[in-house]
Amino acid sequence: MKISRRRFIGLTGTMVGGALLGKPAKSGAEYKPKTPPDPFGCLVDLTVCVGCRKCEQACNQVNHLPSPRVSFEDPRVFEQRRRPDVGAFTVINRYYGGKRDERNQLHPTFVKVQCMHCQDPGCVSACIVGAMTKKDNGATHYNASKCIGCRYCMVACPFQIPAYEYHDPLFPRVRKCTFCYERISKEGGKPGCAAICPVESITFGKRRQILELARHKIKNDPGRYVDKIYGEHEVGGTSWLYISGDSFEKLGFLDLPTRPIPYLSETIQHGLFNYLWAPLTLFGILGAVVAVINRQQNRSSSESVQEGHQPDQDTQDTAGLQEKPDSSKREEKL
Amino acid sequence: MSADAKPAPVEAKFWTPGVMVLSAFMMVGFFFVVARYIGGLGAVTNLDNSYPWGLWIGVDVATGVALAAGGFTTAALAHLFGRHNYEAITRPALLTAMLGYTIVALGLAIDVGRTWAMWHPIIYWQTNSVLFEVAVCVMIYLQVLYIEFIPIVVERFRGKVDLPGRLWVFEKPIEWLLKLVDRVLGKVMWIFIILGVVLSCMHQSSLGSLMLIAPTKLHPLWYTPILPLLFLVSAIGVGYPMVVFETTIATSSLKLENEMELLTPLTRITIFVLGIYMCLKVGDIIARGAYVYLFDGTTQSNAFLVEMIGGVIIPWIMLLIKRVRSSRPVLFVACALIIFGVIINRVNVFVVGYQPPFAQSSYFPAIGEMAVTAALIAGVMFLYRLFITIFPVLSARRQEVSS
Numbered sequence: 001m002k003i004s005r006r007r008f009i010g011l012t013g014t015m016v017g018g019a020l021l022g023k024p025a026k027s028g029a030e031y032k033p034k035t036p037p038d039p040f041g042c043l044v045d046l047t048v049c050v051g052c053r054k055c056e057q058a059c060n061q062v063n064h065l066p067s068p069r070v071s072f073e074d075p076r077v078f079e080q081r082r083r084p085d086v087g088a089f090t091v092i093n094r095y096y097g098g099k100r101d102e103r104n105q106l107h108p109t110f111v112k113v114q115c116m117h118c119q120d121p122g123c124v125s126a127c128i129v130g131a132m133t134k135k136d137n138g139a140t141h142y143n144a145s146k147c148i149g150c151r152y153c154m155v156a157c158p159f160q161i162p163a164y165e166y167h168d169p170l171f172p173r174v175r176k177c178t179f180c181y182e183r184i185s186k187e188g189g190k191p192g193c194a195a196i197c198p199v200e201s202i203t204f205g206k207r208r209q210i211l212e213l214a215r216h217k218i219k220n221d222p223g224r225y226v227d228k229i230y231g232e233h234e235v236g237g238t239s240w241l242y243i244s245g246d247s248f249e250k251l252g253f254l255d256l257p258t259r260p261i262p263y264l265s266e267t268i269q270h271g272l273f274n275y276l277w278a279p280l281t282l283f284g285i286l287g288a289v290v291a292v293i294n295r296q297q298n299r300s301s302s303e304s305v306q307e308g309h310q311p312d313q314d315t316q317d318t319a320g321l322q323e324k325p326d327s328s329k330r331e332e333k334l
Numbered sequence: 335m336s337a338d339a340k341p342a343p344v345e346a347k348f349w350t351p352g353v354m355v356l357s358a359f360m361m362v363g364f365f366f367v368v369a370r371y372i373g374g375l376g377a378v379t380n381l382d383n384s385y386p387w388g389l390w391i392g393v394d395v396a397t398g399v400a401l402a403a404g405g406f407t408t409a410a411l412a413h414l415f416g417r418h419n420y421e422a423i424t425r426p427a428l429l430t431a432m433l434g435y436t437i438v439a440l441g442l443a444i445d446v447g448r449t450w451a452m453w454h455p456i457i458y459w460q461t462n463s464v465l466f467e468v469a470v471c472v473m474i475y476l477q478v479l480y481i482e483f484i485p486i487v488v489e490r491f492r493g494k495v496d497l498p499g500r501l502w503v504f505e506k507p508i509e510w511l512l513k514l515v516d517r518v519l520g521k522v523m524w525i526f527i528i529l530g531v532v533l534s535c536m537h538q539s540s541l542g543s544l545m546l547i548a549p550t551k552l553h554p555l556w557y558t559p560i561l562p563l564l565f566l567v568s569a570i571g572v573g574y575p576m577v578v579f580e581t582t583i584a585t586s587s588l589k590l591e592n593e594m595e596l597l598t599p600l601t602r603i604t605i606f607v608l609g610i611y612m613c614l615k616v617g618d619i620i621a622r623g624a625y626v627y628l629f630d631g632t633t634q635s636n637a638f639l640v641e642m643i644g645g646v647i648i649p650w651i652m653l654l655i656k657r658v659r660s661s662r663p664v665l666f667v668a669c670a671l672i673i674f675g676v677i678i679n680r681v682n683v684f685v686v687g688y689q690p691p692f693a694q695s696s697y698f699p700a701i702g703e704m705a706v707t708a709a710l711i712a713g714v715m716f717l718y719r720l721f722i723t724i725f726p727v728l729s730a731r732r733q734e735v736s737s
Contacts, residue, residue, distance in 0.1 A: 083692055085383065126547050128465040129458035148454050149447020151386035152465050156547040160692050163383045164447070166376030172447040254691055256550060264559060265464050265546040272539075273467065279532050286414055286528045293416040 031267050033120040033260050039138030039239055040184055041207030042194055043214050044112055046244040046251070047224055049201040051078065051092055051110035055193035059090045059114075062180060062192035081252065083113070086163045089177040090114035090193060097246025109244065111251050112193070112202070115140060115161045115177035116231060117239035122156035122261030131174075138207065138239040139179035147174060158235055158261055159254065179239065207239055214243050236260030341425050341726040343490070346588050348723055356712040356719075363709020366702040367444055375447060378702030384693035389703045392684035394441030394710050396541055397677050398434055399472070400569045404580075405431020405479065406534040407573030411603075413527045422729040423596055425486060426584065427577050429727050432479040433717045437710050439476060444706065464543045471537035478530045485523070488516045490725050539566040545683055553687035554624045555638045561683070564614055571607040572676040574600045575649075575669035581730075582666045584722070590730035598659050601669070605653045608672065612646050633696075637678065637686045645675015 057072040059065070066087050070077050078094035092110050099107040117140045124132045124140060131146035132153055149172055154162045165172035180191035184204075194204040203210055211232065218225045230248050231238035234256045244251060272278045370378045381388050404427040412420040443449050455469045492512045495505050542565030545552050558564070578597045585592050619625050627635050649671035652658045659665055685697065699707075722728050 083383065122547055125462045126465065127460055128463050128469060129454045130460040130463075131458075146451075146454060146458050147448060148451045149449075150445075150465060151381075151447070152463070152544075152547075154383065154386035155545075155551075155688075158548075158550045160384060160690055164381075164386065165374070166379075166381060167374040168447075169371050169374040169377075170448070170450070172374060252692075254550070259549075261547060261549065262462065264549065265543050266462050268543055268546065268559070268562060269462065269464055269467065269540075273461075273536075279536055282535060283528055283532050286410075286531060290414050290524055290528070293414075297416055 031263055033236055034124070034134055035119040035237070036134060036136045036138060039119070039136065039207050040179075040204065041138060041210050041239040041241060042191065043203040043210040043241045043243065045201050045203070045217070046109055046111060046242060046246075048199050049092070049110040049112065050199055051094060051108065052198060053077075053092050054196050054198060055112060055202065056088065056090055056092060058192035058196040059177075060088065062183070063089060063178065065089070084115075084161055084163060084176065086165050086175040089175065093252060095246070095251045097250040099245060109246055109251055114193075114240070115179070116159050117177075117179050118235055118261070119237040119239065120235070120260035120262060122158060122235070123153035123162065125262030125266055126152045126156035128152060135181065137181070137184055139181040139184065141178065141181050142174055142176065144173045156261060158256055207241075210241060214241055217243060233258040339422075339729045339731055341422070341729045343724055343726055344588055344590070344722045344728055346723065348719070352587065353716065353719060356716045359712035360709045360716065363706045363712070366705045369702065370444060375445075378700060378706070380697055380700040380703065384690040385688070385697035387684055387688070388697055389685065389699035389707055390441055390445040392681045393677070393707050394445070395438055396680040396684050398438040398441065399538065399541060400565070400572060400676050400680055401576055401673065402431040402434030402438070403534065403538065403569040403573040404576040405434075406531050407570055408577060409482070409527050410531050413524070414531065420596060420600070422593065423577050423581065423600070425727045425729070426581060426722070428479065428482055429718060429721055430576070430580055430714075432483050433714050433721070435472065435476045435479060437714050438472070441710050464540050464547065468537045468540045468544065471533050471540070475530060475533040475537065478526050478533065481519070481526050482523070482530065484515060485519055486725050486727065488512050492516065534569075535566060538569040539563065541565050542683070545688075548688070551688055551690055552683070553627070553634045553689055554622070555619070555627050555634060556683050556687040558618050558622060560614065560618055564611065564618070567607065567611045567614060568676055568679060571604060571611050572672055574604045575672040578665060578669040579673055582662065584728065585730050588732075590728065590732055592662055593730055594660070594662055597665065601653055601659055601665065604672070605650065608646065608650050608653070612650055615642065615646065634687055634689075637682050641675055641678040641682055645671060645678055649675065
């Protein structure tokens with residue numbers, strides 16, 4: 001049996017290509033999001049928030065974070081747009097979305113930023129050791145004792161939320177909103193920010209129910225709200241939901257796809273490595289190739305010994321895989 | 335002809351000026367590594383919450399793994415596909431791969447925030463994570479490389495064990511052990527060689543899958559579902575050019591016979607693989623309609639053009655020309671360009687093409703990052719030089735002093 005090198009490469013190429021492209025496409029329908037069945041959520045009504053930053057302060061106390069450089073009462077923080085960081089898991093930013101009040105002054109909209117607690121989070125899929133997990137109650141939970149500090153979760157997060165303790169040489173942690181995992185695990189417990197909000201801009205409850213609430217609010221007062229619930233479908237849905245009077249693009253919200261972040265990478269990974277079928281197949285093919293070539297070379301060398309040929313010469317002529325480089329070698333020598 | 339010569343340790347002075355320059359680079363890098371373990375990653379890198387991965391992941395890890403592909407591509411050619419005339423180049427390629435992956439692991443250890451917890455993936459499995467698969471493959475493959483190198487160590491010491499003083503009593507047992515290892519490994523080595531090829535295909539492609547988790551951040555010029563296939567094909571493609579590159583440097587710096595009669599036909603395979611890669615890349619850009627970003631003058635589009643034209647198309651056309659393939663300096667340039675193309679590609683995918691939202695400024699590596707990367711590269715070269723003087727790796731003989 002002779003396999004020409006071209007044919008062999010063609011074959012393996014088709015197999016590898018098929019493995020990479022065909023298989024995932026087929027199993028794509030089988031992608032199962034890891035969405036918890038009945039998680040909690042928070043609805044933020046941006047038309048209600050007055051930017052008092054009590055939620056930031058509550059978050060700071062609940063999570064024992066360092067006291068901030070600028071006090072929680074100081075409105076000058078709004079001069080800059082801030083991002084959540086190792087010392088602040090939630091921040092309020094001020095935007096002018098174009099609305100004006102009675103005195104024709106631009107009306108500010110305050111936007112609370114924190115981990116969105118995706119239904120099917122990229123960080124959880126990415127985490128090399130499973131330090132990031134999606135809890136049944138909706139929290140995307142970080143366990144520092146497993147973490148190795150690779151920061152792949154930060155690469156994976158579409159909302160750019162996880163912050164890293166870059167100045168800790170040995171025990172740095174990923175820091176982000178915990179959804180007050182311990183507090184909401186208790187009966188009747190609420191996240192610190194939702195519990196303190198004096199204007200009830202933040203509503204905590206089952207995601208299913210607050211989604212209903214959001215739809216209800218928009219339907220009852222279409223003049224007050226734009227017809228969109230941010231987080232309902234973004235990256236497969238998030239536990240934190242927002243409704244707003246200004247269009248979300250003007251308020252720093254990202255325009256994100258509805259497909260869960262892990263969709264493509266997990267489909268390809270599982271398409272190739274379920275039961276290790278692709279690596280095992282490749283191993284088998286290579287093993288067979290080695291066996292065939294060895295037999296050919298042994299046979300030809302024993303024949304050539306009988307015929308008194310140079311064994312080396314003959315080996316090269318019969319092994320099917322060698323046709324082309326050999327001719328090239330001759331050609332190069334010319 | 336050098337292919338017929340048996341590999342032997344190179345007899346050359348070790349502390350040449352070149353080696354001293356390498357040592358200097360390593361010392362500077364070491365200083366910054368110490369600083370990293372005193373002040374944290376923030377003290378020596380420009381990484382921040384927007385850019386969690388920088389030069390160390392892009393170059394030390396991703397590029398390091400790609401450029402070590404010569405190890406499995408030459409092993410497959412000579413040991414699996416029966417092209418025994420290439421045996422002479424498998425050893426240096428294996429050495430490069432072994433040292434390369436060792437340094438990749440070291441680079442990763444420095445980059446990972448909790449170095450002491452680096453072993454965690456062994457017990458905490460997370461099979462949805464692409465990074466988990468890469469880590470496990472690299473971990474096992476590193477062991478495979480060490481096993482593949484054992485016969486070279488055995489060959490160096492077998493029949494030459496000479497212990498000082500009263501330790502002579504151990505000479506016989508050690509000889510016996512070496513003989514045993516040699517015999518056992520000789521029988522099962524094919525398993526490790528195939529395993530090495532399979533593991534390489536797995537993690538070389540998965541390195542490409544890594545960035546698929548960031549569909550909204552990686553620039554559309556690079557974000558494609560076939561990214562793993564592109565990574566695999568380019569790794570296979572850069573394997574032989576890397577062998578040409580390092581063999582040319584080693585043979586000229588050590589004044590050995592050049593091995594053009596092996597290198598020239600080797601690059602014909604590269605024409606084929608690089609050609610496939612080029613078609614895939616071009617076809618991908620057209621099929622996804624990403625060509626609209628090609629000439630918009632941004633850093634990303636320019637970086638892509640440099641990567642493709644300078645690192646793929648030009649060297650591919652060069653290799654098509656027979657006179658290029660048979661000319662040592664020109665072939666060296668062509669292979670260097672291919673290597674350059676793969677380096678730029680990996681840096682583009684992991685650093686340049688990564689566009690996080692809300693970033694205040696774009697990332698550029700700090701002096702400390704560059705110093706550590708330079709030190710790691712110098713480390714590979716230093717160890718390569720050290721190993722070839724101790725172990726029988728190179729087959730090329732010293733040139734006869736001609737008039």
